[in-house]
Amino acid sequence: MSIQARFRLARQDFVLDVDLILPEQGISALFGPSGSGKTTLLRCIAGLERADQAVLEVSGNCWESRQQGIFLRPHRRPIGYVFQEASLFPHLDVRGNLEYGMKRTAQRRVAWRQAVELLGIESLLDRRPENLSGGERQRVAIARALLTSPRLLLLDEPMAALDYQRRQEILPYLERLRDELSVPMIYVSHAMDEVARLADHLVLLDQGRVTASGPLTQTLARLDLPTARSEEGGVVIDATVGAHDDIYHLTRLDFPGGNIRVTGRPLALGHATRLRILARDVSIALSPQEDSSILNRLPARIVALADAEHPAQVMVALDARGTPLLARITRRSRDQLALVPGMNIWAQIKAVALLA
Ligand SMILES: Nc1ncnc2c1ncn2[C@@H]1O[C@H](COP(=O)(O)OP(=O)(O)OP(=O)(O)O)[C@@H](O)[C@H]1O
Numbered sequence: 001m002s003i004q005a006r007f008r009l010a011r012q013d014f015v016l017d018v019d020l021i022l023p024e025q026g027i028s029a030l031f032g033p034s035g036s037g038k039t040t041l042l043r044c045i046a047g048l049e050r051a052d053q054a055v056l057e058v059s060g061n062c063w064e065s066r067q068q069g070i071f072l073r074p075h076r077r078p079i080g081y082v083f084q085e086a087s088l089f090p091h092l093d094v095r096g097n098l099e100y101g102m103k104r105t106a107q108r109r110v111a112w113r114q115a116v117e118l119l120g121i122e123s124l125l126d127r128r129p130e131n132l133s134g135g136e137r138q139r140v141a142i143a144r145a146l147l148t149s150p151r152l153l154l155l156d157e158p159m160a161a162l163d164y165q166r167r168q169e170i171l172p173y174l175e176r177l178r179d180e181l182s183v184p185m186i187y188v189s190h191a192m193d194e195v196a197r198l199a200d201h202l203v204l205l206d207q208g209r210v211t212a213s214g215p216l217t218q219t220l221a222r223l224d225l226p227t228a229r230s231e232e233g234g235v236v237i238d239a240t241v242g243a244h245d246d247i248y249h250l251t252r253l254d255f256p257g258g259n260i261r262v263t264g265r266p267l268a269l270g271h272a273t274r275l276r277i278l279a280r281d282v283s284i285a286l287s288p289q290e291d292s293s294i295l296n297r298l299p300a301r302i303v304a305l306a307d308a309e310h311p312a313q314v315m316v317a318l319d320a321r322g323t324p325l326l327a328r329i330t331r332r333s334r335d336q337l338a339l340v341p342g343m344n345i346w347a348q349i350k351a352v353a354l355l356a
Pocket residue numbers: 011013014032033034035036037038039040041190
């Protein structure tokens with residue numbers, strides 16, 4: 001099952017023209033510069049914009065088809081919509097706000113208790129929105145959206161108004177929704193660190209058009225896309241905790257084709273986690289260089305080379321026994337090492353971020 005979304009909408013200076021198939025599970029991130037049409041696309045999905053051409057099918061149900069004259073009105077679409085700023089009713093306490101969401105539906109897909117527990121808002125139920133922090137307000141807004149029993153959750157930069165600390169507090173709740181509920185989410189974000197942590201599927205939008213749509217790990221590794229070449233270009237690897245080294249206080253994270261050691265973490269063996277390795281933190285050597293202090297080095301093959309944003313640098317796409325990696329090195333080093341596609345090299349990894 002999938003979500004099919006095809007919309008064409010023309011405004012004076014802007015045309016949205018997308019044709020997407022999104023998975024019906026997990027989080028699909030919509031990523032793109034300001035004005036690329038992310039909010040407009042969400043509004044089309046919610047039925048808040050009338051597109052010139054439109055097809056929207058969710059779980060095999062047609063919600064909109066211009067050709068067939070089908071247009072399910074916004075309030076009839078089983079959608080939960082969470083905005084940048086939580087729009088809670090100020091005169092109702094948290095319980096009242098949640099109950100309001102529940103009244104809209106007869107068919108319950110997420111139970112009250114489940115929503116309250118997933119978002120950790122039990123102790124907030126008697127408070128008014130004015131007495132909540134920005135992060136708490138957003139958690140309540142997400143719980144309220146879940147209690148409308150949505151078949152699809154739309155999140156439009158739900159953390160944009162929050163500071164770094166508050167964002168870090170909310171991320172685990174979003175991860176729990178992703179892992180424990182079967183409600184697909186479309187998540188708009190400007191922040192690649194959020195996308196890298198949360199998303200399973202990545203859609204890149206630019207000037208109203210889709211420039212890429214695919215599984216996150218594969219899409220981030222594509223050298224032909226601007227995400228790879230940007231300052232924050234890099235890959236995400238899904239790994240599991242393989243071993244703890246109590247002598248050196250290191251944790252080994254395993255993934256197909258290799259492993260990486262990070263500073264010891266209190267994570268259970270077998271625990272699923274996600275790593276992010278930025279291209280700027282990967283260098284290339286022709287030999288394993290065991291006389292270096294770098295902890296992590298992986299044998300890899302060069303798949304492709306491409307220009308980086310800065311003329312001094314080049315991007316290198318690597319295949320580390322099935323796991324894609326990106327490296328950003330100087331053009332000078334590329335020439336000195338005579339790097340070409342197909343060569344076997346060693347990828348030296350200087351820094352790894354553990355995302356979850
Ligand atoms: N109500 C509107 N009337 C006319 N033009 C609009 C309207 N809302 C948005 N636009 C224009 O449509 C284009 C897409 O806007 P949209 O808000 O979808 O982009 P976005 O990718 O969500 O941007 P941001 O990341 O800044 O929120 C922009 O050029 C914007 O100026």
